Amino acid sequence: MRIIIIGFGNLGRGICRAFVEKADFLKRAHGLVPRVVAVADEFGAAVDEKGLDLPRLLKIAEGSGTVVGYPGGKRGKLALDLIDEVSADVVFELTPTNIRTGEPGLSHIKRAMQAGKHVITSNKGPLVVAFKELDALAKKQGVEFRYSASVGGAVPVIGLAKKLLSGNEISEIRGVLNGTTNYILTRMSAEGLPQEIIIREAQELGLAEKDPTLDIDGIDTACKVTILANSVLGINAKLSDVKVVGIRRITPEATRLAHEAGQMIKLVGIARRDRLEVGPKLVPQGHPLAVGGTLNAVTFKLDLAGEISITGFGAGPKETSSSLLGDLIDIHRTLGG
Amino acid sequence: MLVKMVMELEDVPGQLLKGLEPIARYGGNIKSIMHQRERKTPLGRLPVMLIFEVRDQATLKRILAALKEAGIRVTQLGEREGEILTTVLLVGHIVHTDIRHTIDQLNAIKGVTVSELNLAVGSMGRESSARMTIAANDRELAQLAISRLQTIAEKKGLLLVTSVEAI
Known part of the structure; x- marks a missing residue:
């Protein structure tokens, strides 16, 4: 599965670490090979349609605080444009929560759905501001929308x-x-x-x-x-x-x-x-x-x-990646993977 | 279960202890003791009202037998009185907003009694905290007491913390 990650803080890095550490398990147990083709943060983006080298990306992001330093990294690249331009199956929206406007997450999620991409998010802002609208948009566009990590962190409240x-x-x-x-x-x-x-x-x-x-x-x-x-x-x-x-x-x-x-x-x-x-x-x-x-x-x-x-x-990057990864596997299965 | 009991004691030293000992012996937890001096009987006996908690009916029977053996006369016994106990917390300027009035408002409900109040006065400039136990004869009365307390708390600017099981 081709994946775009928007937001590369604790959670973005946490899910990437899980992809690296659990690559064998995901393939063996679920037939899932996650391929992260683009990552955006507030400074810009790193893109490789063949799949980013995640250990390298994590090292660069941890050293410099941004993914822009990745070879071919694009400073100032907007997440919204990335969502449109890069072909992918799933978008992880993991930017910080804004409970008043839901932004920037709300725009990211809408754009991803409009582009026919499935969405997984941990971001409470868009869900609190526009749950019904997003739920309807996902159905209209025929895409999957998952948000297990938004409530309970690792505790599977919504899924259960x-x-x-x-x-x-x-x-x-x-x-x-x-x-x-x-x-x-x-x-x-x-x-x-x-x-x-x-x-x-x-x-x-x-x-x-x-x-x-x-x-x-x-x-x-x-x-x-x-x-x-x-x-x-x-x-x-x-x-x-x-x-x-x-x-x-x-x-x-x-x-x-x-x-x-x-x-x-x-x-x-x-x-x-x-x-x-x-x-x-x-x-x-x-x-x-x-x-x-x-x-x-x-x-x-x-x-x-x-x-x-x-x-x-209820929190922690490793614990929350349990919910994010669970959502990804769930979409993979829903789509017949 | 909560028991309300009135016993008549001779008005001489040591009688109260004699009346309480059997309750304590069987693990009864005494919540309140009230001398009713104004109701002294013609024979000069003194009614004392007790509220205490016991494990079960069998324990209460043992206590009654022991009281009888000790020559203590029990004149009233209400087993269901205040059966539902509800614990709540209050935070705020509890004393300055007239705690007496708060309690009186609850006691004014028939079948409801504030049976316990524990007050922790906050240090200078800080809010105080209190734990209140409300005894009610049934669940509906307990709910009524809580909703009345909620109204009082809002008026007096107090924070009321109720049990997660109280809906």
């Missing part, structure tokens, strides 16, 4: 709901969907430290963004609730439909009082047909959502199966 549980009616999805806030709450409870100090340390460890507002104020979780509402529950929901409370006001004393009563405070996202909500909740110890550290956890309420819960890592 849409494939393996498809015989059920899902009445509710709720989960701990943001690893950063879960890490902060876990440490507040264990160490009794104020939030500011833990946030600073999380930033030093690379577990929190320089501006952690989207995580702390529950917006990131609300984006995921919006995506789940649209993709799994089939509700035409917008981000503004989600009632959001973040964890900013949670004190170390509150986590201690919860602990003394056998409870933990978790930032929980809830998607139901009649209610979309994000807020700090008391979760009993031993409950499926009582996961610590940076873990994510999701529970589905189903008419046949009852409750099903899954847990795992």
Whole structure:
């Protein structure tokens, strides 16, 4: 399969590393030979229709912060033009999330679909801003559209709901969907430290963004609730439909009082047909959502199966490449590969 | 299960201990004790209302037998009273926004009692935190209490954290 990758940060590099390390496995187990024919970042692009030398590309990108230094690299080349010009089967849209405009991801995805290319993305922005439009466009163009990595990182939330549980009616999805806030709450409870100090340390460890507002104020979780509402529950929901409370006001004393009563405070996202909500909740110890550290956890309420819960890592380039690669293999199979 | 009990004790030293010992012996967890001095009986006995939690009916039976053996008179027993216990957290200026009023508003609902309040006062300039246990006679009343508390919290600018299982 010929692949274009737009955005070459942690996730772009992570999926390329997986292509390199798992080349034998992908061929043997799935008959899949991924060939990355173009990679674009904010500075330009590297193109080779015969397939880029990925170890070399990774080395150059890690050294210089861009793929432009790859032999024949094109400085200033726009991703949009690349999508049109380079023939490929699948476009990975892995640029940073903008929850207000969805850009630049939204334009990339639309252009790829219009060009008849399948799309895989981790980018929440376009999904939150224009889920219905993109879903319709994919159908109209007859292309596959996958976004497993946008919710839950490595945890197969969307795939489980849409494939393996498809015989059920899902009445509710709720989960701990943001690893950063879960890490902060876990440490507040264990160490009794104020939030500011833990946030600073999380930033030093690379577990929190320089501006952690989207995580702390529950917006990131609300984006995921919006995506789940649209993709799994089939509700035409917008981000503004989600009632959001973040964890900013949670004190170390509150986590201690919860602990003394056998409870933990978790930032929980809830998607139901009649209610979309994000807020700090008391979760009993031993409950499926009582996961610590940076873990994510999701529970589905189903008419046949009852409750099903899954847990795992919600972030990290290697972990997320599990979802991205899963989407690629799924498209490969859908197309009869 | 939560038990509400009224026992009549002689108004002499050591009686309360005598009444509590059997409860403690069988693992009962006492939530509140209230002397009802104004209701002293003509014989000079003092009613004491207790709310405590026990594992099950069998344990309660053992406690009642032990109380009888100790000569303690139990005049009222309500096993279903406040059966549903709900724990919530509050964060904000809990004391300054009149905690007494908040509790009174909940206690005003028939069949609902605030049975426990743990307050952690924040350091200077910081918000306080509290854990509140609300006892209600049934699920509907518990929900009513939570939604009333939500309204109060919004008015008073407090953050209410409820259980993930409470819908």
